[in-house]
Amino acid sequence: MIPETPRGIDRRTFLRRAGLVGGTGALLMAGPALLGACGGSSSKVDTLSLSDDPDARNLVGLFNYSGDYLVSTIPQRLPFAIATPEGPPAIEGPPTLTVQLRRAEADIGDPIVLERHADGTPIPYYPLVTTFDETGVWSITTELDGQMSSQSFMVQAPDTVGLRQVGQAMVPVDSPTPAATRGVDPICTRAPACPLHDRPLGEVLADGTPVALLISTPQFCQTGVCGPVLDTLLEFRDQFPGITFVHAEVYNQPNNGGDPAALGVTDSVRAYGLSFEPSLFVARADGTITARLDNIFDRGELQAALAAVS
Numbered sequence: 467m468i469p470e471t472p473r474g475i476d477r478r479t480f481l482r483r484a485g486l487v488g489g490t491g492a493l494l495m496a497g498p499a500l501l502g503a504c505g506g507s508s509s510k511v512d513t514l515s516l517s518d519d520p521d522a523r524n525l526v527g528l529f530n531y532s533g534d535y536l537v538s539t540i541p542q543r544l545p546f547a548i549a550t551p552e553g554p555p556a557i558e559g560p561p562t563l564t565v566q567l568r569r570a571e572a573d574i575g576d577p578i579v580l581e582r583h584a585d586g587t588p589i590p591y592y593p594l595v596t597t598f599d600e601t602g603v604w605s606i607t608t609e610l611d612g613q614m615s616s617q618s619f620m621v622q623a624p625d626t627v628g629l630r631q632v633g634q635a636m637v638p639v640d641s642p643t644p645a646a647t648r649g650v651d652p653i654c655t656r657a658p659a660c661p662l663h664d665r666p667l668g669e670v671l672a673d674g675t676p677v678a679l680l681i682s683t684p685q686f687c688q689t690g691v692c693g694p695v696l697d698t699l700l701e702f703r704d705q706f707p708g709i710t711f712v713h714a715e716v717y718n719q720p721n722n723g724g725d726p727a728a729l730g731v732t733d734s735v736r737a738y739g740l741s742f743e744p745s746l747f748v749a750r751a752d753g754t755i756t757a758r759l760d761n762i763f764d765r766g767e768l769q770a771a772l773a774a775v776s
Contacts, residue, residue, distance in 0.1 A: 522611040523556060524549045525563075528591060528761050530742060531619035538601050538621050540631045544594045545762055546580070546617065548610065559590040565608045567596070568616075574604075585765040586698045588691065593767065628739030629758075636677060636753045638668035639737040641714040650732055651719050655685030656696055662713035667734070674751050676709045676775040681734050682744030683716040686726045691762055692744045698765055699746070706772045709748075716743050750775050 528545045529535055536542050546563070548556040561582050567574045580592035598604065598621045607616040624631065640646070642653040643663055653663050662680075670677055684693040696713060703711055714734035720726030738747065748757040748771045757771035 521551050522613040522615070523551065524610065525565075525606065525608055525615045525617045526555070527617045527619055529619075531617065533620040533622065534627055534741065535629065536598065536619060536621045537624040537627050537629075537631065538598045540624055540633060541595060541597050542621075543759065544596070544606075544619070545591045545760075546594065546606070547589055547591045555589040557589055559584075559592075563592050563608050565594070565606050568605045568607060569600070569602065583764040583766055586694055587762055587764045588694065589762075591762050591764075593763075630738045630747065630755060632755050632758055634755055636667075636671055636679070636747065636749045636755060637737040638671045638753075639733050640666040640668045641679075641712060641734050642666075642732070648733065649718055650715055652721070653715060654713060655683050655715060655720065656693065656713075657685070660696060660700060660713050662700075662711050665710075665712070667712050667714065670710045670712060671749075671753050673710070676751050677712065677747075677749045677753075678706075678709050678772060679712045679714065679734075679747045679749075680744060681714045681716065681738065681740060681746075683720065683726075686717065686720055687743065695744050695746070695763060695768075698763075698768060701765070702768065702772055705769075706776045708776050709772060746771070748772060748775055 526547055526549045528547050536544070546565075548559050550556050559582055563580045563582075564577050565580055566577050578594065578596075580594055582590050582592060584590035594606070601621050601623050603618055604621055605616050605618040607614055609615070630637065640648065641663070642648045642650040643666055644653065646666070647653055652659070654660050667677070667679060678699065680696060680699055682692040682696055684696055687693065699711060699713075715732055716735055717726045717729070717731055719729040722728055735743075738745070742761060744761065746757075746759040746763065746768070747755055748759075749755050756774055759767055759771060
């Protein structure tokens with residue numbers, strides 16, 4: 467059980483204060499972004515561990531740290547940001563953060579230096595890529611403004627989390643195209659529509675070429691993330707001509723006059739086990755996933771992921 471902190475706040479309260487909750491009430495950047503609220507459980511983490519100083523900045527995970535996201539024995543990517551005392555994420559940050567992983571109140575391994583990423587993103591963030599050797603509640607700590615700040619998160623067994631993982635095979639779902647919309651309208655909410663919908667994903671995978679699949683909804687992601695990551699992906703098409711780029715939307719018919727999710731989510735969302743967006747899957751020619759970039763990523767991380775399969 468995670469001990470209570472003097473200023474613990476629930477995940478939804480933080481995200482609302484941070485501006486990471488969309489107008490529909492769905493969490494669109496961190497946490498269960500598009501399939502509704504996740505259920506509470508005494509075995510899950512649902513608080514931020516904030517410092518005692520009300521004027522200090524704090525570390526926050528830009529992912530669903532309460533559960534159903536991170537798994538053991540498979541490489542995981544955890545993006546972190548710095549929250550200002552007022553709540554919203556800081557738009558500036560140090561070039562590096564030195565952090566310490568902890569498990570059961572004990573330090574695990576040596577301190578880790580995380581680099582700041584902000585090339586094309588609305589806020590700076592600090593990604594950690596690591597492999598957890600066991601399940602349970604972990605935490606990461608760092609010093610900000612002279613105070614220790616920590617973020618706790620749940621790590622589960624791989625067979626309990628439906629997300630497609632690095633090392634697994636891409637799912638050959640037939641994503642919508644202009645010729646076969648498969649009940650999705652519109653097939654792209656970017657304005658103007660992006661050119662990454664001309665072929666269904668299943669057909670692309672059958673060709674045996676490297677693939678980059680982005681699942682996102684630019685119009686209905688209100689964090690200023692989904693649109694930029696799609697535009698950033700488009701920037702790299704000419705640089706990586708050997709990779710086929712595919713974009714798949716999140717909602718079946720979001721322009722229904724009410725809740726965008728009222729008529730369900732697309733087959734792509736279900737096939738890849740997503741409860742958040744945006745998410746980018748990069749795969750080798752044989753269809754094996756080599757990278758998954760969730761929630762926020764910049765040009766540097768994207769270029770490295772694409773270069774690894776080109």
